[in-house]
Amino acid sequence: MNGLRRFASDRSGMIFHAISSILIFFIWRITGMPSPGLLGRLVPLSWMITALVYGRGGIPRLSVYLLAVFTVSSLFWTADPGFEVISAACGLMGIFPGLQAISSRKFGIVLAVLPLIPMILLLVPFTGDEPHYASITEDLISTGTGRFSAFSTQAGDPLENFSHHQSLYPALMIPGYVLSVPGLRGMNILFAMAALLLISMIFRDSGLKNWRQLTVLGFLLVPGCGILGLVYPGWLAMAVFLAAVYASIRSKRSIWVIAAAIILILIKIRFIGISIGLLAALVIESKGRRKLILPVALVCLAVAGLLFDLVILDGRIFWVRYGNMDFVKVILLQPLYRTPEILIAAASSLVDIESGLLWKAPWVLAGLAGLPLLKKENSKLFIWLGLPALIYFLVLIYWTTANWSGMPTPAGRMLLPLLPVLLASLAIMMKRKGVRILVWASLAISAVLFTYPLLRFNHADGTDALVSRIFGHFSNVTEWVPSAVRFCIPLFAGWIVVAVVMIILLARKSRYTEYFFASAFLVFCLFGGLEKKSWEAEDLPSEYRNFCSIYPDETDPESRVFWFFSRERMLRMSSPDDAVILPLPETEQDSLKLTILHRSFRSGPPAGIEVSCGEWRDSVYASSEVMEAPQWAVIMKDIQLSSRPENLREIRTEFIIPVSDCADSIRIAPLGVEGGNSRFRGIYLDRILFR
Amino acid sequence: MSHIRTGNLVFALSVSVGVLILHGFSFLAMAVCLYAAAAALIKGPRAVTVIVVFLGGLSLLSFGGSLGPLPLTAGIAFAAVFSLSVASRYLFFLSAAAVLIEGAIEGMVPLTAAVLAASPVKNDKWRAIILAGGLSAVLIISGLPSTKACRSLVLQEALSEEGVVWKEPAELNLGMPELLLQAPGIDVACMTLRVSAGGVRDTSPVGYVTSADRTFPVYPGENTLIIEEPEFPVSIRISRSWKPFYHPVVHFHFAEGLL
Numbered sequence: 001m002n003g004l005r006r007f008a009s010d011r012s013g014m015i016f017h018a019i020s021s022i023l024i025f026f027i028w029r030i031t032g033m034p035s036p037g038l039l040g041r042l043v044p045l046s047w048m049i050t051a052l053v054y055g056r057g058g059i060p061r062l063s064v065y066l067l068a069v070f071t072v073s074s075l076f077w078t079a080d081p082g083f084e085v086i087s088a089a090c091g092l093m094g095i096f097p098g099l100q101a102i103s104s105r106k107f108g109i110v111l112a113v114l115p116l117i118p119m120i121l122l123l124v125p126f127t128g129d130e131p132h133y134a135s136i137t138e139d140l141i142s143t144g145t146g147r148f149s150a151f152s153t154q155a156g157d158p159l160e161n162f163s164h165h166q167s168l169y170p171a172l173m174i175p176g177y178v179l180s181v182p183g184l185r186g187m188n189i190l191f192a193m194a195a196l197l198l199i200s201m202i203f204r205d206s207g208l209k210n211w212r213q214l215t216v217l218g219f220l221l222v223p224g225c226g227i228l229g230l231v232y233p234g235w236l237a238m239a240v241f242l243a244a245v246y247a248s249i250r251s252k253r254s255i256w257v258i259a260a261a262i263i264l265i266l267i268k269i270r271f272i273g274i275s276i277g278l279l280a281a282l283v284i285e286s287k288g289r290r291k292l293i294l295p296v297a298l299v300c301l302a303v304a305g306l307l308f309d310l311v312i313l314d315g316r317i318f319w320v321r322y323g324n325m326d327f328v329k330v331i332l333l334q335p336l337y338r339t340p341e342i343l344i345a346a347a348s349s350l351v352d353i354e355s356g357l358l359w360k361a362p363w364v365l366a367g368l369a370g371l372p373l374l375k376k377e378n379s380k381l382f383i384w385l386g387l388p389a390l391i392y393f394l395v396l397i398y399w400t401t402a403n404w405s406g407m408p409t410p411a412g413r414m415l416l417p418l419l420p421v422l423l424a425s426l427a428i429m430m431k432r433k434g435v436r437i438l439v440w441a442s443l444a445i446s447a448v449l450f451t452y453p454l455l456r457f458n459h460a461d462g463t464d465a466l467v468s469r470i471f472g473h474f475s476n477v478t479e480w481v482p483s484a485v486r487f488c489i490p491l492f493a494g495w496i497v498v499a500v501v502m503i504i505l506l507a508r509k510s511r512y513t514e515y516f517f518a519s520a521f522l523v524f525c526l527f528g529g530l531e532k533k534s535w536e537a538e539d540l541p542s543e544y545r546n547f548c549s550i551y552p553d554e555t556d557p558e559s560r561v562f563w564f565f566s567r568e569r570m571l572r573m574s575s576p577d578d579a580v581i582l583p584l585p586e587t588e589q590d591s592l593k594l595t596i597l598h599r600s601f602r603s604g605p606p607a608g609i610e611v612s613c614g615e616w617r618d619s620v621y622a623s624s625e626v627m628e629a630p631q632w633a634v635i636m637k638d639i640q641l642s643s644r645p646e647n648l649r650e651i652r653t654e655f656i657i658p659v660s661d662c663a664d665s666i667r668i669a670p671l672g673v674e675g676g677n678s679r680f681r682g683i684y685l686d687r688i689l690f691r
Numbered sequence: 692m693s694h695i696r697t698g699n700l701v702f703a704l705s706v707s708v709g710v711l712i713l714h715g716f717s718f719l720a721m722a723v724c725l726y727a728a729a730a731a732l733i734k735g736p737r738a739v740t741v742i743v744v745f746l747g748g749l750s751l752l753s754f755g756g757s758l759g760p761l762p763l764t765a766g767i768a769f770a771a772v773f774s775l776s777v778a779s780r781y782l783f784f785l786s787a788a789a790v791l792i793e794g795a796i797e798g799m800v801p802l803t804a805a806v807l808a809a810s811p812v813k814n815d816k817w818r819a820i821i822l823a824g825g826l827s828a829v830l831i832i833s834g835l836p837s838t839k840a841c842r843s844l845v846l847q848e849a850l851s852e853e854g855v856v857w858k859e860p861a862e863l864n865l866g867m868p869e870l871l872l873q874a875p876g877i878d879v880a881c882m883t884l885r886v887s888a889g890g891v892r893d894t895s896p897v898g899y900v901t902s903a904d905r906t907f908p909v910y911p912g913e914n915t916l917i918i919e920e921p922e923f924p925v926s927i928r929i930s931r932s933w934k935p936f937y938h939p940v941v942h943f944h945f946a947e948g949l950l
Contacts, residue, residue, distance in 0.1 A: 030935045031835060034864045036890070062738050065773060068819075069742060072768045073761075075826060078865040078933070079796065079838045080758040086749075437741055444745075471753055515702060521748050526709050529754035542847040546875045549849065575850060577876050 016059040017051035017098055020067050024091050031074045034084060039451060042119050043091045049115040050095045053102055060097035067094045082470035085452055092119075093447035096220060103216035109200055110193060112216045113228075116450065117189060120229040121182045124453045128409060129165070130231035134184055136163055136170035137177050147180065164321060168266045169233040185229045192219065192228050192235040198242035199420055205249060206381045208427045218423050221363055221442050222412060234416040237271045240264055241417060244278050245384045248285070254294070257282045258301070269321065273395035274417050277388025284383055329636050334398055337632035344484055344492075345401045349393075349415065351495040353467065353481040354458040358499055360411040360449075363435075363442040365499060367422030369506035370429035374421070377428060385421035392417045410449075410456040432506060434513035460557035461569050462486035463539060473541040477528040485567050486536065533585050537571035537598075537685035546579040548572060551645055551684060563646040564630050566686075570599070570645060573670040574682030580668040584613070585690050587659060594655040596668065597687040599624045599648040603678035608671040611655045613662035618655050619671055624648035645684045699731035714754055718793035719763075722786045723750065726763055729782030734775040743770050760795045761838075764802070768826070771806045772819045780810040798833030801825050834933045835865070843869035843926075846943070854879060855948040863898065863929050863941040864890075870927040870943055879948035882921045887913045890938035891931065898929040898941045909941055921948065 008015060025044040028036055073087040099112040126134075135148035172191075176183035196215050203211035219228055228235075244260030247253065261275035283294050309317045321327075334342060350356050350364075357364040375382040396414060429435050448466060449456045455466040462485040463478060471477050482492040498520050505513040538550050551572040552559045560567045573579070584592065600607050600623050608621035626647050629639045641647040657666065670683040707724035714720050730743045746766035753759045767787045774780055787803045790796065805825020809818040829836060844867050846857045855874045863870055888897035888909045896908035903922035918925070925946075931939040 029938075030830070032865055032933055032935070032938050034862075034866070034938060034940065036938045061736065065736075065738055065742060065769070068769055068772060069746075069765065072765045072826065075829065076761045076765060076796075076836055078835050079761050080753075081866050082753070082758050083761055084866055086762075436737075440738075440741065441745075471758070475753060477752060515698065518702065518744060519705075521744075522706055522751065523709070525748040525751035526706075526713055528752045529759075530713060531755055542845040545847065547848060547850055577850065579875075 010056050011054075013057040013059050013098065013101065014051050014054040016063070017047050017054055017095070020063070020094065021045070021047035021051060023067070024070065027071060027074050028091075031077060033074060033077050033087065038122065039088055042122060043088065043451070045118055046092060046095055046115040049118075050098045050102070053111040053114055054098060055102075055105055057101055060101055062097040063094045066090055066097075070094060082472065085448060085455075085470055088451045089444065089448040092451050093444060096443050096447070099216055099220070100213050103212040108212055109196055109215050113189070113193060113196070113219060116228070119450055120189065121185055123451075124185070124229065126181050126231070127457070128232075130184075132163065133165060133170050133173070133231050133233075134177075134181075136165055136167060137173045137184070140167065140171055141174055141177065166266060166268060166317070168263070169236055169268065172236065173231070184231050188231055188235060189229045191239055195235050195239040195242055198239060198246050199423070202242060202246050202249065202381070202385075202420070203424065203427065205246075206378055206424070208424065210427060210430065214423055214427050217426070217439065218419060220446050221361060221423075221439070222416065222419060222446075230410070230413070232413060233267050233271075234413060237264055237267050237274065238416055238419070240267065241271075241274050241278070241388060242420060245420075248282065248384060249380065254282055254286075258298075262305070266317070269318070270396065270399075270414075271392065271417070273392030274388040276395075277391035278384075280391065281383050281387045284387070285380070326636065330399075333632045333635060334401065337630070337635075338401060341401050342397060344487070346397045347492065347496055348484040349397070350499055351482045351492065352484045353464045353478075354460065354462070354483065354485075355411045356482075357412060357415065358495070359464070359481070360445055360456075361442045363426060363438045364422055365502050366429045366432070366435045366438050366506055367425045369503045370425030370427075371421070372507065373428050374425045378424070381424055382421070385424055389418045389421045411458070429506065432509055432513075433511065434506060434517055437514065437517055459555040460485055460560070460567060461538070461555070462536065471528075473539055474532060475528070476530050476532040478536070478539070479532070479534060480524060480528050531585055533691070534687065534689040535582065536568075536687055537580070538569040540571060540580060540582075544580060544582050545571075546577060546581065547575065548578045548580065549574070560646070564633060564641075565627060565646070568686065570684040570686055572645075572682050572684055573668075574673055576670070576674060578670060578673075578682075580685065580688070581665050582668070582688065583665050584657075584659065584662060590659060592657045592659055593691040594657055594666065595687075595689040595691065596653045596655070596685065597650055597689075598653070599645055599650055599684040599686070601643075601645055601648065601678065601680045601682055601684065603681045604675050605672045607673055607681070607683060609653060609683060610669050610671050611657070611666060612669070613657055613666040616658060616661045620653050620655075621671065622651050622653070624651055643680075645680055648684070650686060696731070700728070703727035703731035710751070710754075718789045719754070719760060719795065722760070722763060722789035722793065723747070723754075725782050725786035725789060726750075726766065729770065729774075729779045729786060730766075732774075732776050732779035732782065733770060734779065735773055739770065739773045742766070743774075760790050760793065764790055764796060764799065764836075767806060768802060768822055771809050772815065772822050775815075777811060777813075780806075784810050796836050796838055798829055798836040801828035801832055802836075841869075842867055843871050845871045845873065845924075848872065848874055850877075851947070853947075854950045857943075857946040860945070861943040863927065863943065865929065865931075865933055865939065868929040870941075872923065872925040872927075872946055874923050874948055877948070878950065879921055879923075880919070880950060882918045882925065882946060882948040884916045884918070884925075884927075884946040885914070885944040886916070886927060886941055887944065888939070888941045890940040892937065896930060897939050898927060898931075901926045901928065 021044045024047060028040040070087060070090040073083060073090055077084045077087050095115055102108050102112045131148050138146040138148045173184050173187045176187035196219055199218055200211055200215040203214055240260050240263050244257045247256035257278050261278050264271040264275045279298055286294055306318060309315055310319050315323060348356060351358050353359055455469055458465055462483040467477055482495045505516055549572045551570045596609060602623035606621045606623060608619055610617060610619040626641055626643050627649050629641045633639045673682050706727045710720050710723050726747055730747060733740045743766045746762040749762035750759055767783045770783050771780055784806045787806045791799045791803045802825045805822050809821040812818045844861060846859060846861055848855050848857055855877055857872050861870055884900060886909055888911050891897055891911055894911060896910055898909040900907040900909060900916055902918050902925045907916050927941060927943060929939050929941055
């Protein structure tokens with residue numbers, strides 16, 4: 001009896017996780033929550049695996065709270081579709097404190113990843129570039145048609161049968177290919193594990209006290225999260241990068257750093273920033289004559305590498321992809337003509353609702369605030385982790401400005417190389433006021449993205465999948481979040497100021513930090529909860545639309561990548577049956593001002609808009625003119641813009657609606673859209689505002 | 692009173708003033724004000740306050756929508772167990788009472804009673820037991836709490852060469868029990884729908900497709916329905932109510948209306 005009691009007392013954490021697993025399994029079924037066969041099993045399974053690997057230890061208090069929140073919120077899941085997401089995420093998040101506790105044990109970092117692996121393997125859709133990488137792996141081992149052969153070509157390939165992706169990374173996935181998608185994902189989980197182990201060893205050797213917990217936080221807090229196990233080369237590049245840093249810190253031998261810099265370029269040319277950063281760190285850290293000889297040797301090595309590629313490999317690594325005038329023009333023209341876009345792209349990496357880290361991983365603020373302290377306390381670590389991260393970031397922003405904000409990829413995937421330096425900085429900041437709140441807010445978002453992986457896929461259209469899913473199309477929240485696609489200077493600038501103030505307060509150890517966080521959050525919530533008075537036309541729910549179509553109809557942002565003025569989608573009204581019917585907002589005034597921003601494509605008779613409300617009606621006929629191409633585009637390709645909706649100038653039309661004569665809704669319909677032979681004919685609505 | 696407590700109360704007051712200015716007076720607004728005051732008085736681990744503030748913020752974010760009172764109620768039930776301050780727990784009860792009077796959620800009486808009963812109890816295990824009893828009573832007496840707002844999903848129609856199509860797939864469950872198909876201004880001669888249903892342990896219909904006074908059952912498994920001269924809106928609705936171990940679901944795949 002005493003033995004049993006001692007067992008229960010020693011392993012109370014394990015017993016708690018096992019009982020919670022059973023509890024969640026039954027609560028899911030008793031409340032009838034959706035997806036009982038998949039999510040309703042995977043969430044309890046992750047608790048059960050946590051119990052199995054937990055070993056000795058007490059019950060994490062926070063897990064009890066989160067289990068309680070899950071239990072209560074699961075009762076309300078039917079009351080709103082958003083609550084179903086919150087409830088399931090709380091169910092999973094309850095294991096996170098346990099995973100942190102596990103991390104301090106032997107092999108703890110590996111054990112802490114295990115409970116999440118079933119979710120990664122079974123829930124994450126195989127999309128984006130993943131099938132393309134898989135098809136290259138397939139080509140390397142078989143010449144016949146395989147399961148991924150349909151994905152062998154892709155937009156952006158420089159030549160036919162020549163992928164713009166390089167072959168080293170797909171070649172390393174060959175062992176996983178036999179198990180198909182789970183095998184490929186498994187290989188990437190192994191790459192991630194290698195990177196995590198390396199990061200933990202670097203932190204340990206650098207004297208960071210909580211290095212184990214930090215490493216586990218590292219994979220849970222990956223900006224945007226859920227990218228663990230995706231068939232993308234990010235984690236492999238991280239492993240190579242960290243191996244070089246570890247080798248340089250331990251053995252101080254340059255050869256490992258140079259080898260890693262070359263391998264990184266062979267994995268993907270995007271990682272050239274890390275390579276440059278590593279080599280720069282090597283030069284900075286070297287002493288005496290080496291400091292002069294090394295840069296010359298590295299330049300010679302780079303030239304030799306380019307010549308080797310040109311003469312021996314027929315340019316298959318660099319020249320075919322980047323050895324052309326267009327690429328040179330891009331590099332030269334970006335800073336001269338596209339400075340505002342580059343700056344917006346840089347700011348977007350922090351505040352944009354779709355791709356910004358403030359929204360998907362707010363702990364990054366603490367990481368940024370701690371950088372000066374990291375430099376002061378451990379300058380070697382700061383240089384080795386920080387310099388490659390900084391140069392990578394600058395290259396990314398500079399090179400892919402147009403593709404950067406609101407990318408159709410999990411937020412933060414491209415920022416993975418920034419993780420180690422920010423984590424090291426977080427380690428120093430962890431005890432400060434407000435930091436834990438940011439960390440747990442980030443973990444909450446990670447839990448949502450683990451349980452509903454589709455919510456991390458955005459389409460660079462100004463809406464965020466997660467926000468739309470939880471709050472729905474009727475919510476006013478989207479009016480208060482900054483978006484690079486729907487660019488609003490005051491809003492964007494306002495959120496940058498909020499982020500900077502947060503960073504300053506954290507850096508200064510201010511006692512008002514938590515109050516400021518809570519104020520910013522609650523002010524946002526207060527305004528986000530107001531009645532919606534303006535509508536992005538393309539977001540209008542079906543209730544408010546009679547037919548109409550979205551232009552362009554595909555969600556893939558690839559079709560909008562060469563839109564020069566705005567990459568927003570539009571609501572097209574091209575038939576007399578098309579109409580928008582909106583409820584009139586409540587007002588105490590006699591009249592309401594309705595502003596409609598639209599483009600009118602003329603092909604034949606003039607087209608216009610009619611607004612009607614009860615007996616009252618008014619109409620305006622107008623045609624949009626084609627705008628001139630931006631100067632950089634003209635220099636690049638001597639472009640003359642064609643008459644397409646995305647190239648038309650926007651028209652702003654205002655109507656004064658006498659509320660007393662009206663019904664409770666207004667109708668906006670196109671005029672003169674019949675006839676004409678252009679496939680683009682019609683009215684393209686952008687935004688509708690009531691004042 | 693400590694500086695922190697005073698700061699919290701001032702903060703709660705600011706939130707309350709903000710709510711009343713921006714949203715005006717209602718019982719839900721009053722519930723939020725009481726909730727803010729109660730949150731300011733919470734004693735216990737910081738995590739409890741953070742969770743309560745987060746749920747309160749969610750409630751503010753969807754103040755006008757059906758989600759509004761739900762996070763508030765979840766926060767009240769949570770804090771009634773984990774807040775160590777009696778005054779705070781009583782304020783949470785008053786907040787629950789205001790939500791009850793506001794009446795946006797049905798079936799709240801047992802939970803409100805449980806919050807009241809748990810408020811004076813000092814032992815947190817007993818409070819947890821009382822709240823668990825309250826939640827169980829909610830399930831036994833009135834089933835899952837639901838909002839009074841009637842929820843239906845309207846699917847976007849599109850014109851095709853032969854008529855109208857509804858090509859976006861949709862999922863109906865107890866959280867979103869109805870789907871509406873509309874074809875404004877179009878006379879459809881014949882409509883074909885493809886739906887599938889499941890999540891139940893018998894073979895009775897999971898839902899119904901309704902067009903004016905005609906009703907077609909949707910059985911578990913794949914269903915293809917043909918409706919001659921449909922009258923719009925055509926509704927697809929789950930007919931099952933909540934029952935433990937049942938997860939009724941109807942998947943809408945496609946519909947086409949020919950002229």
